[in-house]
Amino acid sequence: MTxxxxxxxxxALGAALYSSxxxxxASAYLAAMAFFSIAPETMKPTALALNLLxxxxxxxxxxxxxxxxxxxxxxxxxxxxxAAYLGGAIHLPPHWYDPLVAVLLWLSAVRLLWKPKWLAERxxxxxxxAITLPAGAVLGFLAGLTGTGGGIFLSPLIILNAWExxxxxxxxxxxxxxxxxxxxLLGNFASVGHxxxxxxxxxxxxxxxxxxxxxxxxxxLPREWLxxxxxxxxxxxxxxxxxx
Numbered sequence: 001m002t003x004x005x006x007x008x009x010x011x012a013l014g015a016a017l018y019s020s021x022x023x024x025x026a027s028a029y030l031a032a033m034a035f036f037s038i039a040p041e042t043m044k045p046t047a048l049a050l051n052l053l054x055x056x057x058x059x060x061x062x063x064x065x066x067x068x069x070x071x072x073x074x075x076x077x078x079x080x081x082x083a084a085y086l087g088g089a090i091h092l093p094p095h096w097y098d099p100l101v102a103v104l105l106w107l108s109a110v111r112l113l114w115k116p117k118w119l120a121e122r123x124x125x126x127x128x129x130a131i132t133l134p135a136g137a138v139l140g141f142l143a144g145l146t147g148t149g150g151g152i153f154l155s156p157l158i159i160l161n162a163w164e165x166x167x168x169x170x171x172x173x174x175x176x177x178x179x180x181x182x183x184x185l186l187g188n189f190a191s192v193g194h195x196x197x198x199x200x201x202x203x204x205x206x207x208x209x210x211x212x213x214x215x216x217x218x219x220x221l222p223r224e225w226l227x228x229x230x231x232x233x234x235x236x237x238x239x240x241x242x243x244x
Contacts (some may be wrong), residue, residue, distance in 0.1 A: 001069040003036055004198045015054050015209030021230040022058055022170025023151040024051035024177045025206065031240035040196045048201070049195060051181040053203055054210045055151075058174035061214045068171030071194035075132035076172075077179045080140030080150065084183035085098055087144025099192035101142075102241040109234035112227045115235040120223035122162045143180040151177045152237045155230055170217050 014028025026047040033043045062068045102220045112119065127135075135157065143150030151173045196202070221229065 002036035003061035004201060007032055007036060007198075008201055011050060011202055012205040012209035015050070015206040015231070016213040016216075017209075017236075018151075018233055019054050019058050019174075019210045019213030020170075020221060021155060021226055021233055022062065022173035022177075022217065023155070023233060024058070024174075024181060025209075026051045026181075027152055027233075027237040027240050029206075031236075034240075035235065038196075039194070042196055045185065045195050046199065048081050048181050048185045049199065050202060050206045051177060052185070052208050055174050055177035055181060057207065057210050058214050058217075059083070059171070059178050061172055061218055062168075062171030065218055067168050067218065068175055069168055072126065072158075072163060072173070073133070073175045073179075075127070075129055076136035076139065076154070076176055078136060079133050080136035080143070081179050081183040083137045083140030084144035084150070084180040085186055087185065088185065090145055098241040102238040103240035104157075105152060105234045105241070108160070109231040109238070109239075111160060112156060112234070113231040116224040119159060120166050120227055124162050124164050127161065127163050134208040139176075140180055143177075144183065150180045152234060156234065159227065159230070166223045166230075167217070170226065 010019060010032040011025075011029055014025040014032065018025035018028060026116045029047040029050050030043055033046065038046075057067065063070075139153050139157070142153055154176055155169060155173050158164050159166065163169075164172055217226065
């Protein structure tokens with residue numbers, strides 16, 4: 001029960017931080033479970049299940065406030081969801097892609113933390129399908145492969161290419177993660193049997209964190225501070241890949 005309580009607290013903190021920028025928090029959940037030496041076959045479906053709850057709630061809350069560009073979501077999800085299904089069915093040793101992805105996340109974080117006000121105030125432009133369809137496929141496959149919803153890859157892509165402003169980016173990413181998490185879990189459906197008995201406690205904890213995080217993202221954080229929070233999330237996610 002001590003381990004369950006500690007994990008629940010870490011999941012709540014992760015959900016609060018990640019949902020403030022539209023993410024589901026899978027990277028944080030995976031890191032917390034790895035720290036407590038949870039069995040690998042339990043970690044992936046548990047992270048995806050928690051992701052479903054947090055991203056689903058985030059997508060609803062951002063969309064309700066008109067902060068979700070559904071046209072952009074669908075342009076990415078058309079290829080991302082099938083690719084996430086394929087990625088979820090593959091078990092790949094992480095020793096060679098973890099360092100590369102971590103470095104990419106850290107480079108993105110540095111760029112977001114450098115002049116965030118300028119990034120937040122740039123005029124946005126909608127990408128063409130020739131860009132979003134292949135980008136969605138790559139993001140979806142990475143999401144399914146790593147057991148995440150793909151938000152850690154999508155958010156910097158949208159922000160750095162000025163496809164949306166920061167708050168609406170959070171809405172797009174929440175909806176994208178929700179669809180990818182469903183596809184990734186279906187692709188690894190057999191793993192559902194490994195979900196922990198404490199899952200209801202974990203779901204309650206992450207929902208509490210998501211309540212706080214989405215309130216900050218929707219109502220309180222200025223746009224440049226959203227980018228600072230996103231940069232922090234990417235630094236944490238990169239550290240998880242390298243050191244956990």
